[in-house]
Amino acid sequence: MRVLLSSFIAIVLAFAVSAAHADHQRPGMFGDVGYPPPAEDPTHGSTTTDLMVSRCNAFVRSVRLDKEGHIRRYRHNYNTAFCLGWVNSAMVFMNFRDKDGHEMLGVCLPDGVHTVDVVRTFLDYVGKKPDEKKYNPSFLIYWALLEKHPCKK
Numbered sequence: 166m167r168v169l170l171s172s173f174i175a176i177v178l179a180f181a182v183s184a185a186h187a188d189h190q191r192p193g194m195f196g197d198v199g200y201p202p203p204a205e206d207p208t209h210g211s212t213t214t215d216l217m218v219s220r221c222n223a224f225v226r227s228v229r230l231d232k233e234g235h236i237r238r239y240r241h242n243y244n245t246a247f248c249l250g251w252v253n254s255a256m257v258f259m260n261f262r263d264k265d266g267h268e269m270l271g272v273c274l275p276d277g278v279h280t281v282d283v284v285r286t287f288l289d290y291v292g293k294k295p296d297e298k299k300y301n302p303s304f305l306i307y308w309a310l311l312e313k314h315p316c317k318k
Contacts, residue, residue, distance in 0.1 A: 214302050223245060223248070224245040224281075225284060227240035227245060252283055256306075258303070286310060
C-alpha cells in the first residue's frame with residue numbers, strides 16, 4: 166500500500182512539474198494580450214490597434230442602414246472583415262451573460278444592440294482616449310462597452 170501511495174504521489178508531482186515547466190516555456194493565455202500585437206508590416210509601422218481603428222472607420226463609412234436602423238449593406242472587403250471579425254470574436258469571447266442570461270463583467274448591453282453600434286462605441290472610445298491605443302483592441306472594445314453600458318447597481 167505504501168509503495169502504491171508513493172508511486173501515485175511521484176506521478177502526480179512529475180505531472181505537476183512537467184505542466185509548470187510547459188507553461189513556463191510559452192506565454193499563458195493572458196500573458197501578452199494586454200499589448201497590441203506587433204506591426205503587420207514592419208515597414209508600415211502601425212500596430213494592429215492602429216489598423217483596427219482604420220479598418221473599423223472604413224467599415225462605418227461604408228455602412229448603409231434601413232429605416233429601422235438595421236444594416237442594409239456595407240463594403241465587403243478585407244478591411245471590413247478584419248474589423249467585424251475582431252469585434253464579433255471579442256464579443257463572443259467576453260460573453261457578457263452567464264449561462265442563465267444574467268449580466269457579467271459589468272457590461273449590460275441593451276437588447277437588440279447591433280455590431281455597428283459596438284464598432285462605433287469602440288471608435289468613439291479610442292477617439293476620446295487615443296493614448297489607450299497602446300492596448301490590445303479586445304481590451305479597448307470591453308472598456309468602451311463598460312464605459313457606455315455599465316450595469317446599474
